Amino acid sequence: MGEYVVAASMLSTGLNVLSSAETASPSPSVEEAPESPTTSRFSALAADYLSLLLSADRPAAQRLLLAEAEAGTDVRDLYLRVLQPTQREVGNLWHSGTISVAEEHYCTAATAGLMAQAQPYFQGTPRNGRRLLAACVAGDLHTLGLQMVADFLEYEGWEVSYLGASTPWIASRA
Template identity: 35%
Template sequence: MTAVRTVPPPTSELITAVDRLWEAVTAGSEEAAGAVVFGALTAGAEPESVLLDVIAAVQARIGHEWAANRLTVAEEHAATAINDRVVAALAHHPVVRGAVRAEPCGRVTVSCVDGEWHAFPARLLAQVLALRGWEVDYLGAQVPTPHLVARLHRTAPVALALSASLAPRLATAHSAISAAQAAGVPVLVGGAAFGPDGRYARLLGADAWAEDARGAADRLAGGLVAPLPAHQPVDDLPHLADQEYTLVSRSAPRLVGAVMSGLAERFPSVRSYTEAQLQHTAEDTAHIVDFLGAALYTDDPDLFGGFLTWTAGVLAARAVPTASLLAALEVLRHELRDLPRAIGMLDHGRAAVTSPSAVPATVPHQYHGDPA
């Protein structure tokens, strides 16, 4: 395995570029954004640093500002779209083309899991790998697993880099990992869905995990071990035998409806909500059910507790009291009263939200936008 390189902190010039790019994307100026990025290249910045220390840094800031209610959904979308187009243009800049490693490394497929629309992290990785000499087959967002595996059979890459930003995609990611390995292709995973330390990557049997694009490129450079013989995903997770994950995931629409009906009794303020507020409440409830399902799939109460803590912080930034979230949990607890693991998850989540020492968890916020 190749040693992970020590990355120096961003220079003052790159930090200045971050501030200028932030101003450009939040002003909605693609021309200004391009000028910042191309100017940094012309001034001598490494293309990989521009991608990861400037563009990715601004993308992360977009997410934080949305969560804090300082950017609207439309502003978030506009800023992300500009960043995406700048990355695409960057690939054709003469400095970037001249920086591509001459010796080819092999072919790698980069893809998002089925159901994952947030392709920005995968796009950044694809560009970094191209800089380092890989032939990259970039498939983008929302790739159904059967089509992904068929593509692997046709192209025979040395590895699949699989991206997922949201924990509810873990079950689908697990199926994709197992299917790719059955096709003889080792799988490196990344993205916030797999946990800050890659714990869910190990749980789901991925061949490797990387925290960011640099780490992924370093890991691929060292080579991946051939995958284990084919096995069924359920073999990795014996707790799924209780069927609680399946019951919750399949009854998600009913559970959302039950919460929306029960909130009026437990949180009377909802009776005066506008249609738009009711729609947002239903969307938030659907996310709660989705993350409960992810926690049941991984058998990790902290996954659910962390999401609820983050959600409470986002709601507070929008002047929505925590009581509404707790009321939703009460309804879910009643609806799922016959499922002991689900009840345990819900109780753990309530304790996390109401703890005096609770701090907002770092959870991806891509429910209304795409700042990955």
């Protein structure tokens, strides 16, 4: 449990730093670039996906994005431009008290299920000889980010062994 407390504290500090940087006002000399059609498309997909999740329609939410993958959209784009911003917004909604922890868990579980269904899009790349053992520290149940990293590396040819949430430390038996 000690490893989790240390990791959680470090992550919390990092998130606070990032949050304060995001909320800082932009430099007056920096103009916001207009949104591209591709960015608009992914923003709309993310909004639709989130809306379906918040209305508790997991099957429709998953069909929406799987249809995109079937149509040839790079699943990595769906991860980074739809799932990641949606999960960030789900966290913000929970943090602000707009949704309950049960609703947050529902959205997260639906996204995890979708990611499991997307696995075939990450496999099939010739192996490059590199390996990854991916696990969350004991007590950490937040697996989506780790799963995304593992999936991206698998796409790049890594052999991935994904252990998931709350992996206990096991001392060597010499």
